[in-house]
Amino acid sequence: MIKIKYCTDIDRSVLLSNFEKRGWVHVGPEDDWHFYWTSLQTCRCLFNADKNYRLKDDQIINHFPNHYELGRKDLLIRNIRRYRRELLKSGNSIAECVRGTFLYLDFIPSTYVLPVDYNLFLEEYRKNPSTWIVKPSGKSRGSGIFLIDKLSQLKKWSKEKKYRKNASTKKETYIISRYIENPLLISGKKFDLRLYVLVTSFHPLKAYLFKFGFCRFCSVKYNAHLMDINCLFAHLTNVSVQKEGEDYNNIHGGKWSTENLKLYLTSTRGEKRTRKLFDDISFIIVHSLKAARSVMSHDTHCFECYGYDIIVDEDLKPWLIEVNSSPSLTCTTSSDHILKSNLIESILSVVLPSSGIPNCRWDKTPSPESLVNFDVLIDELL
Numbered sequence: 001m002i003k004i005k006y007c008t009d010i011d012r013s014v015l016l017s018n019f020e021k022r023g024w025v026h027v028g029p030e031d032d033w034h035f036y037w038t039s040l041q042t043c044r045c046l047f048n049a050d051k052n053y054r055l056k057d058d059q060i061i062n063h064f065p066n067h068y069e070l071g072r073k074d075l076l077i078r079n080i081r082r083y084r085r086e087l088l089k090s091g092n093s094i095a096e097c098v099r100g101t102f103l104y105l106d107f108i109p110s111t112y113v114l115p116v117d118y119n120l121f122l123e124e125y126r127k128n129p130s131t132w133i134v135k136p137s138g139k140s141r142g143s144g145i146f147l148i149d150k151l152s153q154l155k156k157w158s159k160e161k162k163y164r165k166n167a168s169t170k171k172e173t174y175i176i177s178r179y180i181e182n183p184l185l186i187s188g189k190k191f192d193l194r195l196y197v198l199v200t201s202f203h204p205l206k207a208y209l210f211k212f213g214f215c216r217f218c219s220v221k222y223n224a225h226l227m228d229i230n231c232l233f234a235h236l237t238n239v240s241v242q243k244e245g246e247d248y249n250n251i252h253g254g255k256w257s258t259e260n261l262k263l264y265l266t267s268t269r270g271e272k273r274t275r276k277l278f279d280d281i282s283f284i285i286v287h288s289l290k291a292a293r294s295v296m297s298h299d300t301h302c303f304e305c306y307g308y309d310i311i312v313d314e315d316l317k318p319w320l321i322e323v324n325s326s327p328s329l330t331c332t333t334s335s336d337h338i339l340k341s342n343l344i345e346s347i348l349s350v351v352l353p354s355s356g357i358p359n360c361r362w363d364k365t366p367s368p369e370s371l372v373n374f375d376v377l378i379d380e381l382l
C-alpha cells in the first residue's frame with residue numbers, strides 16, 4: 001500500500017487535518033511528494049521557466065502555472081473582453097448585443113485598466129459619471145481600494161501616485177470599475193457572495209461548484225441616496241476590512257450561508273426568481289472559465305480551487321466582482337471551520353482517482369459519490 005506524501009507551505013488546520021485524516025505523510029519540497037498544496041508565491045517559483053521543473057505522473061499540485069489569467073483583475077477583464085469579441089465575430093447567439101450592451105455576457109461591471117485605458121475611461125465617464133471603484137490589479141483583502149464620484153479625485157490620486165497616462169506598464173496597474181450602486185440589501189446592509197469553484201482541467205473544461213458558499217455582510221448600513229464614499233465599512237464586504245470596524249461581530253463574522261440566502265430570497269422574491277439567480281451565477285462562472293481557457297495551461301498535474309466573488313443587485317442580477325486563485329482558508333467562525341474543512345475534503349475526493357494515488361494520466365472523471373459536496377458545472381467529456 002503506497003503512503004501518499006504531501007507537501008505544503010500553508011499552515012492551515014483545515015488542510016492539515018484533512019491530509020492527516022487520510023493517513024498522508026508530510027515531506028519537504030525537495031522530497032518525492034505526490035501532492036503539493038502551495039501558496040501562489042511558491043507555485044510561481046516552482047513553475048519558473050528557468051527551473052525547467054518537470055513533474056512526475058504521480059504528482060499533482062493545487063495551481064495552474066498561469067492561474068493569474070483569472071486571478072488578476074486586469075487579466076480577467078482582458079480575457080473576458082477577448083472572449084466576447086471572438087463570440088461576436090463568430091456570430092454566436094450568446095454574444096447577442098442590443099444597443100451596444102451584451103444581453104447575456106454583460107456580467108462584469110464596466111472596467112478599465114489604468115493607466116493604459118485612461119482615455120477610454122474618460123470617454124465613458126463623460127457619458128455617464130456616477131460612482132467608480134479603483135483597485136490595485138494584483139492585491140487582495142480590500143488593500144488599496146477606494147471609491148470616486150468626481151474626476152478630480154482620480155486626477156488628484158494619479159498626481160500623488162505620479163501616474164501618467166503613458167507611464168511605463170511596469171508600474172503597478174489598477175483597474176477602475178463602475179460601482180454597483182444598487183446592491184441587494186438585507187437589513188439595510190450590502191453583502192457579496194463567496195463561492196468555491198474547482199477546476200480540474202481547462203482542456204477539456206471540467207469545473208465543479210461547491211454546494212456551500214457564504215454571504216459576507218458589511219457591518220454598516222448602506223445608503224444609496226446619501227452615499228458616503230469614504231465609509232468603506234458600508235461599501236467593501238471583505239472580512240479583512242470589516243474586522244477593523246467597531247460593529248464587526250466576532251460570533252457570526254458578518255457571514256450567512258448561501259442556504260440561508262436562498263431561503264430568504266425564496267420567501268421575499270419567490271422560488272422562480274431565486275432559482276434563476278443561481279442559474280445565472282452558474283452561467284457567469286462557466287463563461288468566465290471559458291473566457292480564460294484559450295490561454296490556460298494544458299498541464300494535467302494541476303487543479304485549482306477558485307474563490308468567486310459575486311454581488312447581486314436589487315433586480316437580482318448577479319455581477320462578477322473577482323476571482324481569487326488562493327481563497328482564504330483562515331476560519332473566523334466555527335461554521336467557517338466546518339465549511340472549509342468540508343471544502344478541502346471534497347476537493348481531495350474529486351482530484352484523486354479511485355485508487356487514491358495521484359495520476360496525471362487519469363481522465364479526471366470522478367464517480368458521482370466522489371463528488372461529495374460538489375456539483376458538476378461543466379464537464380466537456382461527459
Ligand SMILES: Nc1ncnc2c1ncn2[C@@H]1O[C@H](COP(=O)(O)OP(=O)(O)OP(=O)(O)O)[C@@H](O)[C@H]1O
Nearest residue numbers: 109139140141142143177178179180236237238322
Ligand atoms: N464594482 C463594484 N461595485 C460594488 N462593489 C464592489 C465593486 N467591486 C468591488 N466591490 C466591493 O469591494 C470589495 C473588494 O473588491 P475586490 O474583491 O475586487 O477586492 P480584493 O481586495 O481583491 O478582495 P479579495 O480579498 O476578495 O481578494 C468587494 O468584496 C465588494 O464588496
